[in-house]
Amino acid sequence: MACTRGVELHVGMVQAARAAIAGVAVKTPLIASRCLEGTARQPVFLKLETLQPIGAFKLRGAANALACLDAEQRARGVVCCSTGNHGRGVAYAARRLGVKATVCLSNLVPEVKVRAIEALGATVVRVGRSQDEAQTEADRLVREQGLAEVAPFDHPAVIAGQGTIALEILEDRPDLETILVPLSGGGLIGGIALAAKALKPSIHIIGISMARGAAMQASLVAGHPVEVAELPTLADSLGGGIGLRNRWTFDLCRSLVDEVVLLEEAEIYRGMRMLLLEERLVVEGAGAVGHAAILAGKARLDGPAAIIVSGQNAPMEQVLAIGRGEPVTLGGLEVKG
Numbered sequence: 001m002a003c004t005r006g007v008e009l010h011v012g013m014v015q016a017a018r019a020a021i022a023g024v025a026v027k028t029p030l031i032a033s034r035c036l037e038g039t040a041r042q043p044v045f046l047k048l049e050t051l052q053p054i055g056a057f058k059l060r061g062a063a064n065a066l067a068c069l070d071a072e073q074r075a076r077g078v079v080c081c082s083t084g085n086h087g088r089g090v091a092y093a094a095r096r097l098g099v100k101a102t103v104c105l106s107n108l109v110p111e112v113k114v115r116a117i118e119a120l121g122a123t124v125v126r127v128g129r130s131q132d133e134a135q136t137e138a139d140r141l142v143r144e145q146g147l148a149e150v151a152p153f154d155h156p157a158v159i160a161g162q163g164t165i166a167l168e169i170l171e172d173r174p175d176l177e178t179i180l181v182p183l184s185g186g187g188l189i190g191g192i193a194l195a196a197k198a199l200k201p202s203i204h205i206i207g208i209s210m211a212r213g214a215a216m217q218a219s220l221v222a223g224h225p226v227e228v229a230e231l232p233t234l235a236d237s238l239g240g241g242i243g244l245r246n247r248w249t250f251d252l253c254r255s256l257v258d259e260v261v262l263l264e265e266a267e268i269y270r271g272m273r274m275l276l277l278e279e280r281l282v283v284e285g286a287g288a289v290g291h292a293a294i295l296a297g298k299a300r301l302d303g304p305a306a307i308i309v310s311g312q313n314a315p316m317e318q319v320l321a322i323g324r325g326e327p328v329t330l331g332g333l334e335v336k337g
């Protein structure tokens with residue numbers, strides 16, 4: 001069942017999630033990359049989660065989690081913290097169900113994401129300079145107002161929702177050998193790895209994070225969840241920790257992710273630029289890490305591969321500057337290709 005709590009996660013929950021989110025999230029296209037085959041020496045396909053109604057995959061998990069709430073929880077409303085896209089997914093799914101949503105965001109979240117959440121009718125609370133501070137505020141609202149929390153990644157229904165991507169891509173291309181997945185809290189890669197390995201145990205799952213603040217990788221190395229400093233990055237949707245009391249995604253990543261690649265900001269810049277100029281796709285930094293990893297020679301492929309192009313919600317000035325080859329400034333740090 002998509003809504004079961006306190007049980008081991010399994011592929012049946014992902015299959016149930018697929019039915020639960022149909023009509024809210026869309027089945028996105030998987031298209032051949034125009035420009036990576038030469039570099040990768042393998043066919044590479046792009047899963048365009050940029051084409052979800054909110055411009056990112058997060059709608060899948062949010063829609064599934066909202067579908068799992070009971071009538072009383074829906075009447076009281078939901079709260080979440082977010083780097084932007086999860087909040088937008090929760091706001092979108094909540095509005096369709098007539099549920100009140102409150103989204104806690106740190107001041108690192110780009111304005112474009114904040115405005116999009118407000119435009120969906122959610123209440124935005126801005127607090128502090130890290131995901132941890134946004135989480136603390138969400139915890140307070142759960143305690144004081146009895147809101148139901150929809151956690152951004154460490155939540156079984158959210159993980160199951162994100163896992164529906166794997167069902168779709170293996171249906172379209174059963175011959176895939178590798179899936180490259182942007183990695184932050186691990187809800188996306190956890191759900192994908194769970195479903196993909198259940199259907200095809202030999203598949204290779206590669207997680208990709210920015211070197212500046214790669215919380216899951218630091219935790220995997222330490223053998224337990226650890227805190228890392230959250231820094232401005234082009235991949236702002238990958239910011240934040242995994243939670244010191246992580247329940248689900250750390251174990252999923254430890255047992256199912258085969259490899260983690262870390263990228264410098266200039267490499268992410270070049271991935272975004274290639275997507276824009278050669279694939280002709282607007283993609284935010286977090287969604288460009290698959291291209292960036294292949295371009296940087298950091299992900300070697302043994303057969304046909306799919307990249308999860310996870311979102312498009314970058315500030316437009318940033319996308320245009322990168323397209324023109326100009327440096328971009330992130331909280332005092334200058335990045336160029």
Ligand SMILES: *Cc1c(COP(=O)(O)O)cnc(C)c1O
Nearest residue numbers: 085184185186187188237310311
């Ligand atoms: C949230 C997000 C990710 C990472 O997902 P996790 O489940 O936190 O690992 C990747 N790309 C985009 C665009 C996101 O919004």
